Amino acid sequence: MITTPIAFVGAGPGAPDLLTIRAAEHLKKADVLIWTDSLVNPQITDLAKKSCEKIRTSSLTLENILNLLIKKAQEGKKVVRLHDGDPCLYGAISEQISGLIHAKIDFEVIPGISAYQATAANLKRELTIPGIVQTIILSRASGRTGVPKKECLERLASHRASLCLYLSARHVEEAQSVLLEHYPEETPVAISYRVSWPDQWIALVPLREMAKTSIQKKLIRTTLYLISPALEETTMRSKLYSPEHDHLFRQKQ
């Protein structure tokens, strides 16, 4: 049920059938669609009705976007602000939310599948394997936006967790050399370009080849790196389904 004038909607990684049902419902009912055209598949915007006004944001500023959101909502229109992946990750929704709270306009947020989830699914892998790795870190290399010092790649890499690097293709050489100080050079890295788009390209390479492969492939945008010991072949099994392990729903066998 749609009750707020504005919805921030996660479009998922690209393929229209990776939208949630709730996201699709919002798109179908939108009078105005303000969408991140640099990263969202245009096929997803086709779900909107014919009369829906579609506005691209790639050339707009925060002020432009906020003015539009507020104006259209005040005109009584149903507005969808469509972001790629999950809106809570690197979507810059926080500054839009602050503006809407200030303007006293109600909104909701509809989650989407993030690029790291679509990549793991594509590889048919779990990122949290008992006895191997139980933590996933989502971060980015420090570029123009910067990363707080306490979250620098050196520190994150020291955990040897399943590490998902967004927005990092332009800094891949630097990232690789920092990662090699902590992960073994054979650690598998998934390089995931435009996962779930028709031209998706995904490679599983050892960490020592992460930069070389990216440079050869000329990857600078829409690339996710997933560095993880969990991407190795393993026969480890969980306690959850072990006959020796009992829990609330199953006795020891």
Ligand SMILES: C[S@@+](CC[C@H](N)C(=O)[O-])C[C@H]1O[C@@H](n2cnc3c(N)ncnc32)[C@H](O)[C@@H]1O
């Ligand atoms: C501005 S961030 C937005 C992330 C998005 N909110 C998410 O949850 O996936 C854009 C970055 O996300 C990653 N990304 C987004 N879509 C992708 C896709 N289809 N394939 C690979 N990486 C993707 C890339 O690292 C890209 O540089």
